Amino acid sequence: MDFLLASYRKQKKWIRLRQLLLLLSRLAVAAVLIAMLCGWTGSRQMLGVLGGSTTHHVVILDDSYSMGDSSGRTTAYGRSLVALQNLTRQLANDGGIHELTVMRSSRAAMTVRGGNESGDIAADLSAQTITSDARLINRIMATEASPIRTDLVAAIDLAGELIENTPTDQTILYIASDFRDRDWAEPRRLAESLKAISADSVSIRMIDCAVAPTSNLAVTELAPLPDVWVAGVPVVVHATIRNYGPNDVNNVSVDTQIFQYPSSLTLADPTLVVSANVESLPTMVIESLAVGEEITKSFQVYIADQGTHAVKVSLRDDALSIDNSRVCTLPLSDAEKVLVIDGTTDGRGAYHVASVLDPGSQVRIGAIPDIKPPSFLRSATLETLLPYRAIYLIDVEEIGENVADSLDRYVRRGGGLAWFLGENVNADSYNNSLLAGERRLLPMPLAEQQNIPQPDSLSSAEVSSADVLFGEDAELLAPLQVAGDAALSMIGLSRSWTFEKPSLESRDDAKRPRMRTVLKRRDGKPLVTKHDVERGRVITVLTGLDNRWTNWAGDPTFVVFLLQANADLWSGAAASTQRFVDDPIRRTISLESYAPEATFLPASNEPPRIPLEVAAQTVPGDANQIDMLAEFSLDPNEMVISGESNISDVLRPGVGEWSLVRSDGQGEVAPVASVIRDGEGDLRRIDAASIQQELMPLEVKFIDSEVWNNETQTAGSSTLALVLLGLLGLLLAIEQVLAYWASYHTKTIDQSSATAKQSFLKHRGPFSVRAAR
Incomplete structure (x- = not known):
């Protein structure tokens, strides 16, 4: 017993140490098991010491306005933001070093359009190291789907530039989009951009943020009919509605509002949605609209006051609210003068034109004909022509070089010019002056006067009972096209001018304007054509207005043609009725009439509106410029590049307002209609x-x-999970070794020792056995 007690006293510390180590190992196993079951994520800083690898996460957010689709519980863009948020949270707790780049497709497209191809400028975040601070993406989480229509090409190209310039161990490109058929059915350009950045170290993941779409109606177009827009004369406005939804719809209500800006309104009110007087028109109803069908509804707008007003058309809310309304402006002027010059001796041509444009009595067209003799042209300059909204030249014999130069500048500035070419016209004079240099006041050189062939002289394929037929582009006679060529059957035509046939060796084809044939002769040759010269328009009638050539001036179709032609000629100088939200907002003023500072109130559905102060920049002019001009400009592309925070206000569709100050100190409010691009x-x-x-x-x-969000919310760090699993296995192995070490085990007795012991006990007897025991 003394021996055993001495042995115990000698070994007790070592035994307790082994038991303590065994207890600690079992506690560690329990702790690791609890951590794994609780989903402990640890800290990225701790695992960074273990890992040390760098991963670049590049997230492209498609924020084109289709991402505002709210067919599910939230918008598609809202789902993309949730996916970004969950990714950031996961990476903040993951091992290694993670860098995050976030780029919205609208910013990328506008940056490239503005002439800058820097990925750092376009990105909301550029290679920012992710920490546990969640404020890294707070600014992005506050954004909404933009009103821009764009694809992902620009964003992918700029992301590729950032990936190339950011050295990391691994790169993951995430594209969060709604994957619509219009963009991805033939993704040739997208595939080229993706292939340019594909590499072994780059993996691509597409996050689908949309669900099956529900009903969606859109106002795809709203514009006043090209006409003489004069105060006190009704204006026809066309509104086009399209059914983009998967089902037919019935009884669709279309609401219309008019925003009138009277001359007495001198200051824009930022506390209101619009500063104008709002008038609602009767609701229009579309009885039925099939899937993919488009319908145009027309209504009249009557405003007695001059100035620029606005019109708004809206539908009921559906899956995509941004395309449920559309606006346009309506610039109304007072009646304006048109110049009429007749080269005939009796002046009948001028009488026919003037009587249609100003019929007198209580009928008001908006044009005031000013009839002048041919001698008026000899001293005509640009200054003398600018007061006229359109010019009608009837059978004028010759056009001099100075007159041709003045007419060319007048048309290029937006003026309208109509020729009626009769017997007195000198073809050589016209060709030499009107087509000299860069002038294109005729669509083609004049050839000769030619009689109209009789039906019996034409082949059966060319024969027609009518002398005049509709051309390929007969918009100027659109009200008559319903009746077909029969509507022109009463027009008699005996003679007209013809154009020269272009030579195969001619190199002027690229400079020749695109000629559109409005009316043609029986033999197919042009009779009435129109073409554009920069901002202006030219209509050429290859016949005179005297009875020897045609009786058209006495036919009712001439009234329809001349009114439509006059409206077409006026449209060149007419102010634009709308701008796309990503185009610059510009306003040109005369520094003699307005102050060089102005305020712009962006469109908004939730006032107050935040005014933007703008200073005018002088516009370079030519030698013939009468007033010194300046321009107010707000360019969204430049604002994105410069990093201005109010870019979202400028991009918002709706009615914005310029608040100008005239030179007499009085204020003036002018509306601007901003619209989204259709599609x-x-x-x-x-x-x-x-x-x-x-x-x-x-x-x-x-x-x-949805799957992505669930995975990122429930899953911990994959690196930490592997570390914990490995640690658990190691601790279990250590625990088993310590348990074996701390337990009691007898030593094994070999066979020879056992045989010797038995022999000893056999020969010594019972006493020896007891002693041995």
Whole structure:
């Protein structure tokens, strides 16, 4: 017993140490098991010491306005932001070093359009190291789907530049989009951009943020009919509505509002949605609209006051709200003068034109004919022609060089010019002066006067009972086209001018304007043509207005033609009725009439509106410029590049307002209609398999946004999980070794020792046995 006690006293510390180590190992196993079951994520800084690898995560957010589709519980763009947020949270707790780049497709497209191809400028975040601070993406989380229509090409190209300039161990490119059929059915340009950045160290993941679309109606167009827009004369406005939804719709209500800006309104009110007087017109109803069908509704707008006013058309809310309304402006002037010069002796041509444009009585067209003799042209300059909205030259014999130069500048500035070419016209004079140098006041050189062939002289394929037929582009006679060529059957034509046939060796084809034939002769040769010269328009009638050539002036179709032609000629100088949201907002003023400072109130549905102060820049003029001009300009592309924070206000569709100050100190308010580009309202989707097939041989992984969010929310760090699992296995192995070490085990007795012991006990007897025991 003394021996045993001595042995115990000698070994007790070592035994307790082994038991303590065994207890600690079992506690460690329990702790690791609890950590794994609780989903402990640890800290990225701790695992960075263990890992040390760098991963660059590049996220491209498609924020084109189709991402505002709210067919699910939230918008598609909202799902993309949630996916970004969950990714950032996951990476903040993951091992290694993670850098995050986030780029929106609208910013990338506008940056490239503005002439800058820097990925750092276009990106909202550029290679920012992810920390546990969640404020890294707060500014991006506050954004919304933009009103821009764009694809992802610019964003992918700029992201490729950032990937190339950011050295990392691995790069993952995420594209969060709605994958609509219009963009991805034939993704040739997208595939080229993706292939340019594909490499072994770059993996591509597509996050699908959209769901099956529901109903969507869109106002795709709203514009006043090209006409003489004069105060006190009704203006016809066309509104086009399209059904982009998957089902037919019935009884669609179309609401119309008129925003009137009287001359007494001198200051824009930022506390209101618009500063104008708002008038609602009766609601229009579309009885039925099939899938993919488009319908145009027309209505009249009557405003007695001069100035620029606005019109708005809106539909009920549906899956995509941004395309449910559209606006346009309506610039109304007072009646304006038109110049009429008749080269005939009796002046019948001028009488026919003037009687149509100013019929007298209570009928008001808006044009005031000013009849002048041919001698008026000899001293005509640009200054003498500018007061006229349109010019009608009837059978004028010759056009001098100085007159041709003045007419050319007048048309290029937006003026309208109509020729009636009769018997007195000198073809050589016209060709030499009107087509000299860069002038294109005739669509083609004049050839000769020619009689109209009789039907019996033409082949059966060319024969026609009417002398005059509709041409390929008969918009100027659109009200008569319903009746077909029969509407022109009463027009008699015996003689007209012809054009020279272009030579095959001619090199002027590129400079020749695009000629559109409005009316043609029986033999197919042009009779009435129109073509554009920069901002202006020229209409050429290859016959005179006397009875020896034609009886057209006495036919009712001439009234329709001349009114439509006059409206067409006026449209060149007419102010634009709308701008796209991503185009510059410009306003040109005369410094003699306005102050060089102005305020712009962007469109907004939720006042107050934040005014933007703008200073005018002088516009370089030519030698013939009468007033010194200046321009106010707000360019969204430049604002994106310079990093201005109010870019989202300028991009918002709706009615914005310029608040100007005249030289007499009085204020003036002018509306600006900003609209989205049509097309994004088509919400049809394409499946992932089709996109993967189009992008082959690229390896692209598709992930549904809902699945992605669930995985990133529930999954911990993959690196930490592997570390914990390995640590658990190691601790279990250590625990087993310590348990074996701390337990009691008898030593094994070999066979020879056992045989010797038995022999000893056999010969010694019972006493010896007891002693041995």
